Amino acid sequence: MKARVHVTLKNGVLDPQGKAVHHALQGLGFAGVNDVRQGKFIELELDGSDVEKARAEVKEMCEKLLANTVIEDYSIELA
């Protein structure tokens, strides 16, 4: 089973990297971009087929290591 984890900065946390990317896109002529937020994508290959068990485990991984919940939110997709 694969778990896909998206880690993004919380609302209200400034994202200087996203801002720089936004500026660069504007410089390239992409005028229709209102905002850019940069995050991380982490793909995990897991044992077993119990989706709920996997979800609980990946959630624990996010809380303990993959995300810093002081500044980041995370979402988990299982497939």
Added chain:
Amino acid sequence: MKSAVILFPGINRENDAIAALEQATGTKPTVVWHGETELPKTDIIMVPGGFSYGDYLRCGAMAAKSPIMRAVAERAKAGVTILGVCNGFQILTEAGLLPGALMRNASLKFICKNTHLKIENTNTRFTNQYKTGEVVDYPVAHHDGNFFADSETLDRLEGEGRVVLRYCDANGVVDPATNLNGSQRNIAGIINEAGNVLGMMPHPENAIDPLHGGTDGRNLFKSLVEAAS
């Protein structure tokens, strides 16, 4: 007086930490490798700067979960003096020993230069040799020193006198123009609730010898010794 320096793969300021502790305590610190599970009995523990685990995932994230950090957390609870500098500060926040997080500098640039800092609280075991409001000069060398915490946490830190160092100019002016890296409220260093753990981005251990260009950092290490003796 005994001290220990924790060493993780990718740390590169351990020798500066060792030199500063040896100068202040008169004894060479014990170096403890990240895979160890036990610490020698010491009065001071220093988590030095560098790029532990190549700053992978987030600065300090992996080091914070290494076996030795469990022992460091126990010592923190027991009241042992713990100083985290630069990557060491990042590691202590990731380990939950200090609140907040260190984010990418607002300028997105790696900043390597000397900076002025205002000593905001001298009633700590890290700053008792300074005068309140004293302006000191330490080097900084970091890419991710932009201190973030939610406003409730910031108010609490301020209210409890736990903001120990702030970025400022030579005259001690603390404002957005003198904010080195975008840190909230110009915060450069904080202590934990019990007052025995300090995390700071600037490098006092690189301001202990005239050859460094200044010796303003000496009093920080002298403070640790004063507090522990």
